[in-house]
Amino acid sequence: MSAVPNCRFCKTPLTHTLVDLGPTPLANSYVTQADVDAGRDRKYSLHARVCPSCFLVQVDDSVPPDAIFSDYAYFSSYSDSWVEHARRYALAMKERFKLGPSSLVVEVASNDGYLLKHFVAEGVPVLGVEPAANVAKSAVAIGVPTEVAFFGEACAKDLVVRGFSADLTAANNVLAHVPDILDFAKGFATILKPQGVSTFEFPHVLNLIREIQFDTIYHEHFSYLSLVAVENVFAKAGLRVFDVEKQPTHGGSLRLFACRKDAAHVETDRLRALRAEEKAAHLDTLEGYEGFAPKVAEVKKGFLAFLAQAKKDGKKVAAYGAAAKGNTFLNYCSVSRDDVVCVYDRSLEKQGKLLPGSHVPVLAPERIGETRPDYLVILPWNLANEIAAQSTKIRGWGGQFVTAVPQIRIF
Secondary structure: OOOOOEOOOOOOEOOEEEEEEEEEEOOOOOEOHHHHHOOOOOEEEEEEEEOOOOOOEEEOOOOOOHHHHOOOOOOHHHOHHHHHHHHHHHHHHHHHOOOOOOOOEEEEOOOOOOOHHHHHHOOOOEEEEOOOHHHHHHHHHOOOOEEOOOOOHHHHHHHHHOOOOEEEEEEEOOHHHOOOHHHHHHHHHHHEEEEEEEEEEEEEHHHHHHOOOHHHOOOOOOEEEOHHHHHHHHHHHOEEEEEEEEEOHHHOEEEEEEEEOOOOOOOOHHHHHHHHHHHHOOOOOHHHHOOHHHHHHHHHHHHHHHHHHHHHOOOOEEEEOOOHHHHHHHHHOOOOOOOOOOEEOOOOOOOOOEOOOOOOEEEOHHHHHHHOOOEEEEOOHHHHHHHHHHOHHHHHHOOEEEEOOOOOEEO
16 A cells, blocks of 8 residues: 555545554454454554545555454344434334335345334335344344345346336445545446435534544444535446434434436525535535544543553443444553453343453453443443443442543443
8 A cells, every 4th residue: 555545536635644553453343362362453544535526535454354254243223213313214204205015125234124024014115235244143143134145346247137116225234444535436326216315324524523422433334424525426326315304312412315317306405504514514625623632632631540540449440332432542541451451241142252452351241240330431432321321230339420522431
């Protein structure tokens, strides 16, 4: 790779750094002690840059996607609030777009069927497209038909030939995960019926910058998205954005509604308002991305000061949520099991393994009484309320919850 890579969309040289988080392991690649002993817990450069032409924020290509997504440890159904978010989406889309037994809903990156199962329950035919075979197997087991494939223009053409043209496609938190974002977008223009609708949910880069959400940067997220960047990509792919909804998920997300360029869907005031908001924040110039890296360094400084004080006071620190964002955070802060004794997580796929890089052991939440931590650091801060409500046991010994982004909060 050249010293200055080119933009994955428009090929402009990426001369502007948003933040360089240094060598970091894959955020969703949990390891065993045998992996550690054999040197298989590898680290890769994690450097986020801003394209000065199309304003797509992106990380360097340091890891092939099949090394990340073919066997994946993230199962959506372990988050109750996310499953409820999906249920509300399904009901709202069914009503808004009059979906019924003759319709087809296709979800790309359909994971374990957490979303499509709600359409199935409403009698709407579905198809999932999911590259991770281990996760797709869970979807099929609950009655969600699923293709194991990486989605793109070629995949979409194959599905259309086989009779799968969509009235609605859903793509939640996947637009950022694809290395070839233009080919991916072309897939939706291909699979949609003439008046079909594609929805895309992704964390808004404006919130990442404002709230110093650097821990949402990891190798699996190739891009960090604004409306201005996505509209640039979609225009070239044959898609047109016509509406947007702001969502509270993942620290502040956008749900974009797109269609084919010549479809009849009318542009909304909400979309025009978001364009104006991004322009006011200078997301269409490099000015909007300046000064982020020093703020990230301050978050690290604050967390390390908290850990040092806890150690000085003889307090035990554990964590909750073996989430990708937590792995970015702990590795950037150079945390080890000497600092954080363990992390609790509901996922059976993660329990008994070690976090990549930090090698903090992952335990079942039911074991929290064995450790009795004084502080429980909630790594997926976007789920802090949900996790605190599930973990009330720690109050019995005077334990407290902690979040660290955008600054230390003890509650």
